[in-house]
Amino acid sequence: AQKITQTQPGMFVQEKEAVTLDCTYDTSDPSYGLFWYKQPSSGEMIFLIYQGSYDQQNATEGRYSLNFQKARKSANLVISASQLGDSAMYFCAMNRQYAGNQFYFGTGTSLTVIP
Amino acid sequence: KAGVTQTPRYLIKTRGQQVTLSCSPISGHRSVSWYQQTPGQGLQFLFEYFSETQRNKGNFPGRFSGRQFSNSRSEMNVSTLELGDSALYLCASSPRDRVDEQYFGPGTRLTVT
Numbered sequence: 001a002q003k004i005t006q007t008q009p010g011m012f013v014q015e016k017e018a019v020t021l022d023c024t025y026d027t028s029d030p031s032y033g034l035f036w037y038k039q040p041s042s043g044e045m046i047f048l049i050y051q052g053s054y055d056q057q058n059a060t061e062g063r064y065s066l067n068f069q070k071a072r073k074s075a076n077l078v079i080s081a082s083q084l085g086d087s088a089m090y091f092c093a094m095n096r097q098y099a100g101n102q103f104y105f106g107t108g109t110s111l112t113v114i115p
Numbered sequence: 116k117a118g119v120t121q122t123p124r125y126l127i128k129t130r131g132q133q134v135t136l137s138c139s140p141i142s143g144h145r146s147v148s149w150y151q152q153t154p155g156q157g158l159q160f161l162f163e164y165f166s167e168t169q170r171n172k173g174n175f176p177g178r179f180s181g182r183q184f185s186n187s188r189s190e191m192n193v194s195t196l197e198l199g200d201s202a203l204y205l206c207a208s209s210p211r212d213r214v215d216e217q218y219f220g221p222g223t224r225l226t227v228t
Binding site for chain 1: 146157158159160170171173205207209217218219220221222224
């Protein structure tokens with residue numbers, strides 16, 4: 001079975017500072033994908049970043065980077081230079097690479113950026 | 116390119132009624148997945164359709180059903196609504212067998228009274 005764990009229910013960060021949101025996962029599949037989504041109060045899930053289990057390098061997308069440590073089964077999201085608009089819920093998710101698009105989500109981390 | 120659209124955005128129903136939600140994926144996307152989001156259970160996978168066939172199914176009772184049409188648009192139906200069905204229902208679409216792309220719609224917020 002697949003499981004995603006996010007242990008930080010809420011996080012605060014000063015504007016312009018960097019913040020790391022933790023995510024650990026559990027799977028016995030050798031091929032999987034790891035994702036981070038942002039959900040503002042409006043409800044829409046916004047795709048941020050993707051990491052494949054066989055990718056050698058950590059994924060980066062603008063101010064977002066994914067710190068992938070396969071042996072530790074962790075996929076932490078790093079947001080650099082936080083902005084007020086980054087305040088939202090953040091969800092870590094995974095899917096099994098050859099089993100369709102069924103995503104398993106963590107419980108989320110609420111990030112608040114302080115001016 | 117237009118994003119994933121869901122209709123209606125908000126819905127209020129009475130216990131025992133049934134409801135149908137609609138999802139139009141991004142043009143060219145053939146996979147459509149549905150999720151239920153509640154404060155207590157978080158985000159839970161309902162089912163996925165690909166080329167009009169249900170490819171995956173989550174652990175929900177038979178009151179929850181779905182279908183996909185030849186134009187990839189999808190509907191989900193919930194019969195005999197219960198108070199616990201109140202949730203945000205999210206639809207997501209993906210290109211043909213691309214595991215690194217899944218885009219979500221704005222959701223339908225269903226309230227059951």
